[in-house]
Amino acid sequence: MLNRQRILLYLIQELQHKAKFTKTAVDKMLFLLLKEYSFGEKAKFYSFYPYKFGPFSQLFYYDLRKMESVGCLEGNGMNLTAQGAKEAGHLEPELKECIGQAIARFPSAEKLIDYVYARYPDYTVKSELKALPLAKPLPGFYREVGRIPRPSGGDECQAPTSREFSE
Secondary structure: OOHHHHHHHHHHHHHOOOOOOOHHHHHHHHHHHHHHHOHHHHOOOOOOEEEOOEEEOHHHHHHHHHHHHOOOEEOOOOEEOHHHHHHHOOOOHHHHHHHHHHHHOOOOHHHHHHHHHHHOHHHOOOOOOOOOOOOOOOOOOEEEEEEEEOOOOOOEEEEEEEEEEOO
């Protein structure tokens, strides 16, 4: 079994203790493990791109189906079996600790998704989740530029016409 698949199984096992978690939340947590915990350096890991619900990995969904077909997951890929728990147990303690820290940061799937949307807006450009507006982008991520003429032909007023990425 690949290390990334053990990471996935362990993550699902730990998230089962939370009241609510979804495939979308698991996908976002894997994204954070890559971006903020350097899991890409620790194992061959998932890659992400902007899609309908923020950062998305096709390989994650492939692994869910694969883990279900080999008997590690059941119930549409969201319940760990005894075999899945055994495989998750083979994960290195260092990786388990990082996953535990990442999960502890977010009391709910909604808070996790809010955080990903605020912290990584470039991965949410194609999102259909309208309920998560970015009212206040994080400092240093965007600066507003441009002027829009008033419709009546009067003075120009300050208003954003586009967003430019600033580092």
